[in-house]
Amino acid sequence: MTVDDRFGQGMGEVRKNRLLGTASEVVTDPVSDWATDFSHVDPVWAADPYPILDELRQRCPIAHTERFGGVWLPTRYEDVAALAYDTERFSSRAIIVSNNKPPLDLAPVGDAPPITSDPPFHRDARQLLLPMFAKSAVAEQEEATRAYCHELIDAMRGREIVDAARDYAQHIPVRVIADLLGFPPEDGPRFRVFVENVLESINQSPEERLERQDELVGYLVTQIHEHVARPRDDLTTYLINAELHGQKLDPMHVVGTMMLLLIAGIDTTWSAIGASLWHLAKTPADRERLVAEPELLPTAIEEFLRAYAPVTMARLVKQDMRWKGVDMKADDWVLLSFPAANRDPAQFERADEVLIDREVNRHAAFGLGIHRCVGSHLARMELRVALEVWLERIPAFALADSAAVTWAAGQVRGPRALPLRIS
Known part of the structure; x- marks a missing residue:
């Protein structure tokens, strides 16, 4: 079978095969008790989940x-870790609660391998990606990433207030992932x-979610056709040509992995x-110290990852x-709250404090067990370069309006609006 045959008319089946499973009722009522009726998409949770997690750790846990x-x-580090390593009793075939x-x-492949894959399939699917995310491969992207960060800050010239989330943070990984996959950089707004659609619309009917996700699948199918017609040196072409167990990857596998990299990356x-x-804007002492001691930034980054781990x-x-x-009942969801694990006082001294010079810091921000983030080197590079360039170009900044800061609701939490005064 040629590449054209494999990714020809058969690609239409990729969009048809996104099956509905067991549906549940959509509930939007306010939370009545965090221990027995919690919702990780509740606005109160999105604004600040840490007091809630601390309370639950003591009450439940x-x-x-x-x-x-x-x-x-689970809210204790030891329970989160035990769950992450237990592939015999917990399946990864779906990793976004909805x-x-x-x-x-x-199972065992899932619709976004390898993150939705169970053993033994998981190991080989993960191995396919490791060369593309090795430190040496990531290092080749640093120069372009740094140049782009400078370009973004250049565009802020003359403004007193900027939105650091919308004008800066969100653009950096969009450009990096677009370059990695060989997608047009001008498609960035579509990626957002x-x-x-995938991460923040989980409290909708399955039919609505499937309709929204079909837009993403359609985009990826189009990109695959483009790469089949005009192969190039990027991750999409690599996946099209990759082999697993002596065979080329199934089209569903290729689309699913591309979806994973685009969304999670x-x-x-x-x-x-x-x-x-956000932390540096509201904590002048830490900001001033990092400006004066830039060599401390790698250590500070690990602490930011621990204290503000974005992923559950x-x-x-x-x-x-x-x-x-x-x-627990078969097919119950279980949330692996790495943010909760990283704030467990049984695991970290002064767990509720952000200490930018914390030396012992075995945090779980990139996950635990077989699904530990394959792109951790890339993420660390982007975070380090983004902060280095920002602190070099904008050493003095503060929150313009703390009440205007908004946070994403769901399993990936970060600022969606972050107005900063930069002059």
Whole structure:
């Protein structure tokens, strides 16, 4: 079978095969009790989840809600870690909680491999991506990333107030991922819509979510056709030509991995950059110290990742069981709250404080277990370069209006609006 045959008319099946699984009722009522009725898309949670997580850690420590068809929320580091490493009892076939639980026959591949893949398929699917995200490969992208950060700040010249989330943070990973996948950089605004559709519209009906996600799948199918017609040296062409177990990747695998890289590669880093700038804007002592001691920035970055970890993943319970004192049912969701784990005082001294010179910092911001973020080197490079350039060009800045700062609601949390006064 030629490349044209594999990615020809058969690509239409990719869009048809996004099956609906088990649907649950859409609930938008205010939370009545965070221990028994929590919602991670509630505005109160989005604004500041840490006091809630601290309270739950002391009360539960595993919260539960009937929303989304049933979700559990462990809040202790040891429980989050145990869950992350337990692939025998928890499946990764869906990692975004929503009102639709995908059918069992998606396992072990899932619809966005390798992050939605279970063993043994997961290991080989992950291995395919590692060369593209090795430190040496990431280093080749640093110069262009730095130049783009300067370009973004150049565009702010003469303005007293800028939105550091919308004018700066969100653009950096969009450009990096577009370059990596070989997508047109001018499509950046579309990428942001795709991110919001996948990650911030989970409390909608499955039909509505599927309709929105179909726009993303359609875009990716178009890009694949472009790359089949005109191969180039990028990750999309690499995936088209890659082999697994002696065979070329199934078109569904190619589309799913591209979807993963586009969504996860943008929102997580965008959120981390924005949260770091938010912290420095409201904490003048830390900002001034990093300007005076730029060599401290790598250590500070790890602390920002710990304290403001943007990502919470999800698993599905494989079968009825009693786990850590609670009775879980087959196909219950379980949230892997890395933000909660990173604020556990049993794991970190002064866990609720942001210490930019914290030396011992084995945080879980990039995940734990077999699904630890394959793009962690890339994310660290983007975060470091974004902050280096910002602090070099704009050493003095502050929140223009703290009440105007807004945060994304869902499993990836970061500032969506961040007005800063820069002059």
